[in-house]
Amino acid sequence: MLFYFSFSNIAAKKLINIDIYYTAFSIENSIIQYFFETRGKRKILKAVQYSKMKTKNNETFYNLGFGDYNLENKSISDKENSNNGDVRIVFNTVLSTIPKFFQDNPDFPIYFQGSDSKASFEKECRNTCSKNCTQICKNKNRRIRIYTYFLDKNFKHFLKDYVFYGFDDELKIFVEYVPKNNYTAILIYKKK
Amino acid sequence: MKKEAKKINVIPISKESKNRLIQILDQVKGKDLFPEKTALAQKTLENVKLPI
Numbered sequence: 001m002l003f004y005f006s007f008s009n010i011a012a013k014k015l016i017n018i019d020i021y022y023t024a025f026s027i028e029n030s031i032i033q034y035f036f037e038t039r040g041k042r043k044i045l046k047a048v049q050y051s052k053m054k055t056k057n058n059e060t061f062y063n064l065g066f067g068d069y070n071l072e073n074k075s076i077s078d079k080e081n082s083n084n085g086d087v088r089i090v091f092n093t094v095l096s097t098i099p100k101f102f103q104d105n106p107d108f109p110i111y112f113q114g115s116d117s118k119a120s121f122e123k124e125c126r127n128t129c130s131k132n133c134t135q136i137c138k139n140k141n142r143r144i145r146i147y148t149y150f151l152d153k154n155f156k157h158f159l160k161d162y163v164f165y166g167f168d169d170e171l172k173i174f175v176e177y178v179p180k181n182n183y184t185a186i187l188i189y190k191k192k
Numbered sequence: 193m194k195k196e197a198k199k200i201n202v203i204p205i206s207k208e209s210k211n212r213l214i215q216i217l218d219q220v221k222g223k224d225l226f227p228e229k230t231a232l233a234q235k236t237l238e239n240v241k242l243p244i
Contacts, residue, residue, distance in 0.1 A: 018198050022205045024213040028222030035217045037209060045216065051230050059242045063233040065226030071216070076225045089203070096200060109242065111233055118232050165243050167236070174243045185236065189244055 020093040023048075025100075032062070032104075034097050035069065040084030045069040047076055048097050050110065061187070062105065064112045066094050091150070099161075102190040113167070113185035114143025141184060148186065152179040163189040 021036040030052035038044045047069045050062040067076040084090075101110065116125075122137040131138055148166075151158065158164070165174040166183030174187055224230055 017201055019201050019203050022202050022210065022213075024210070024217045026217050026221035031222055031224060033217060033221060033225070035213050037205070037213060039203070045213075047220075047225055049225050051224060051226065053230060053233060053237075055237050055242060056239060057241055061237070061242060063226070063230050065229045067226070069216070069220075069225070074220070092200075109244070111237070113229070113233060113236060115229060115232070163244070167240075172240060174240070187242065 018092050019089050020096045021046075021089060023093065023097065032101065036093055038082075038084055038086050038090055040082070040086035040090075042082075042084055044082055044084055045071060046090065046093075048094055050097075050101055050105075052108075053111075061109050061111045062101070064110050098188070106190045106192070110188045111185060112144070112147065112188075114141060114147075116143055117141050117184045141182070144184060144186070145182075148179075148183065151177075151186070155179045161191055163191055165189075 021038060023034040023036045026033050032050040034048040036046050036048075038046060045068065047065075047067060049065040051065065052060060053063050054060055065076070068082060069076055082090075098110065115121075116139055122140050125137050125139050126133075129137075129139065133139075151164070155164075164177035165187040166177045166181060167173075167185035167187070168175050169184040177183070177186065
């Protein structure tokens with residue numbers, strides 16, 4: 001089956017093929033879930049989840065979660081790296097759910113924050129990590145750095161369809177997203 | 193600068209694999225699989241006003 005990203009340029013001269021995995025989809029209790037199975041070195045079940053949430057001001061947003069699904073204990077691990085040799089396909093598969101999400105929910109933003117961006121992460125990491133980081137914990141905010149690296153590289157392209165805000169952890173506010181700045185979370189709106 | 197189009201190719205899987213995925217999804221649908229992450233988002237955005 002072939003289709004186009006909503007942000008693709010129809011009048012294009014150069015065509016880039018992007019492979020994604022087949023995803024199964026469900027929506028219930030305001031929770032939108034996508035499951036797919038990766039075919040890298042190992043078969044790994046992955047889950048993408050958009051959970052409807054509200055701020056204290058009653059503003060609605062959807063929290064984006066992504067991780068490996070463990071069939072045995074029926075839970076997610078979003079703390080490890082699979083190193084399964086298919087990161088690009090996995091990443092593209094996760095990204096492919098964003099236009100689908102906005103098709104059904106154009107009025108609500110997507111919020112993404114890595115599990116390694118919580119305040120207690122550095123302390124927990126230093127207890128178990130073998131890297132012996134001196135001043136700055138290299139693992140802290142690692143996931144959001146991966147996502148923003150990709151976003152920065154394709155920023156102009158994405159701006160056609162989306163509006164981005166970064167979370168300034170010191171000021172505790174969302175600010176207009178500027179590529180290469182550091183943020184601990186991002187918020188994505190669909191342009192109208 | 194060359195313009196680029198991205199054509200998405202869904203890697204085909206067997207009918208059995210599709211059914212298996214659907215079965216697994218049926219068991220968890222509507223259940224929050226990321227309780228730690230939703231709690232973290234709730235805490236981070238507790239007193240934050242969204243920009244739009």
